Amino acid sequence: MTAFMGxxxxxxxxxxxxxxxxxxxxxxxxxxxxVGLPVATIRTWEDRYELVVPERSASGHRxxxxxxxEQLRFTMDRMAEGLTAADAHRLLAEQIERGLPVSxxxxxxxxxxxLAEPDPYAAEYQExxxxxxxxxxxxxxxxxxxxxxxxxxxxxxxxxxxxxxxxTGLSLCRHFKDQGVPVVAVSVLEGRDQAIxxxxxxxxxxxxxxxxxVSAVRDLLGSSAFLHGxxxxxx
Numbered sequence: 001m002t003a004f005m006g007x008x009x010x011x012x013x014x015x016x017x018x019x020x021x022x023x024x025x026x027x028x029x030x031x032x033x034x035v036g037l038p039v040a041t042i043r044t045w046e047d048r049y050e051l052v053v054p055e056r057s058a059s060g061h062r063x064x065x066x067x068x069x070e071q072l073r074f075t076m077d078r079m080a081e082g083l084t085a086a087d088a089h090r091l092l093a094e095q096i097e098r099g100l101p102v103s104x105x106x107x108x109x110x111x112x113x114x115l116a117e118p119d120p121y122a123a124e125y126q127e128x129x130x131x132x133x134x135x136x137x138x139x140x141x142x143x144x145x146x147x148x149x150x151x152x153x154x155x156x157x158x159x160x161x162x163x164x165x166x167x168t169g170l171s172l173c174r175h176f177k178d179q180g181v182p183v184v185a186v187s188v189l190e191g192r193d194q195a196i197x198x199x200x201x202x203x204x205x206x207x208x209x210x211x212x213x214v215s216a217v218r219d220l221l222g223s224s225a226f227l228h229g230x231x232x233x234x235x
Contacts, residue, residue, distance in 0.1 A: 024055030024063025024192075026219070030182060030201030031064045034219055035072045042072070049089040051096075057193045067102075069219060074102045111156035111221055112136040116146040116172060117186075118164050122206070126159060129210040130217065143168045150179060157221055159213070162187040162195060173198040182220045184213070 032039045043062075046053055052071050054062040064072075071092055078088035095102050113135045117123040120141070127137045138153060140146035143165035149155060158176050160183055162169030169185065176183050177199025185195035185203045192203040202216045 023065055025066060026064045026069060026202050027196050028062040028064065030220055031069055031072065033182070034069055034222065035076055037072065037076065045085065045089070051089055051093055057196055059193060059197055061196050063196065066215065066219065071102050112138060112153060113217060114138050114140060114146060114149050114155035114158040116140045116143070116158055116160040116164055118142070118161060126208065126213060129214055133214050135217070143172050146172055147175060150176065150181065155181060157182045157184065157217060159184045159186060162191050170194060170198040173200045184216050184220065
């Protein structure tokens with residue numbers, strides 16, 4: 001990675017990661033699965049405590065950053081320790097005001113990731129980092145093979161390149177969403193709003209940072225979603 005003038009490449013990576021933490025990334029339905037909360041509760045907390053307030057897409061969808069997901073996990077962890085929602089949010093506000101780290105603990109299991117990626121080099125790159133993190137990975141170079149893998153292998157999550165099969169990635173996102181499979185949409189073109197509108201749970205712009213990819217996958221799967229079911233999707 002090319003470093004900014006006056007910084008090392010490692011410093012530039014950290015700056016990039018911090019900036020990404022503040023950018024709207026995850027849909028509210030994805031956040032609900034990640035932290036184990038109904039979307040109605042997330043919206044109620046937003047209105048009542050005005051603390052975890054997401055970005056809005058052009059079409060009005062709520063989009064949460066990684067930092068905000070961690071804030072919600074922090075709140076849930078404090079409530080699990082016996083605090084009320086109001087007290088947990090009060091403690092969260094104090095942590096933020098004092099500049100102290102805020103994080104919760106997601107739960108992780110072994111899962112199959114489907115990479116719907118027509119570029120073999122990009123697919124190999126993504127596969128390497130996901131396998132390094134302990135995930136099972138299957139590749140699909142066309143939309144049809146991705147749909148076939150969904151039927152035959154029941155992947156836990158799909159990473160979908162929006163330009164696959166001549167730009168049919170958005171319809172593929174809708175198909176996977178209809179089947180209840182979380183989706184990370186990726187593209188060399190800015191298409192976050194369209195991807196979220198089509199049902200993707202998160203969007204990453206290429207070239208992919210491996211840490212962001214792995215973090216997005218872990219965030220979406222590191223909850224009790226597959227044991228308790230996903231909350232109803234909403235804005």
